[in-house]
Amino acid sequence: HKSVHFVHRSADTMSPIRNLVKYPNRVKDLQALFTKNPHLHGAENPTFLKGPNDQAIFYTSIALFGLGTVQTLRGWVNMSFGWGKVE
Numbered sequence: 001h002k003s004v005h006f007v008h009r010s011a012d013t014m015s016p017i018r019n020l021v022k023y024p025n026r027v028k029d030l031q032a033l034f035t036k037n038p039h040l041h042g043a044e045n046p047t048f049l050k051g052p053n054d055q056a057i058f059y060t061s062i063a064l065f066g067l068g069t070v071q072t073l074r075g076w077v078n079m080s081f082g083w084g085k086v087e
Contacts, residue, residue, distance in 0.1 A: 034050050049055055078084045 034047060036050075037045055049058060
């Protein structure tokens, strides 16, 4: 009768996966953040701007959208008048 030796994986091989699923529960902190100032509603206190980085992301996306719109309109005007053509 032979004894069987199992090879156990070390905890280090699972650490990338463990780091994705094992993290502190921040639900209570986020609930407190989003339920602060309950007397303000709608446009007075928009939910999408309550996070720590939300304003920077929002205003950066608005700026990029505006830049894209201006560049699109510039391209349409250039094409309609034939400006900037490469001969």
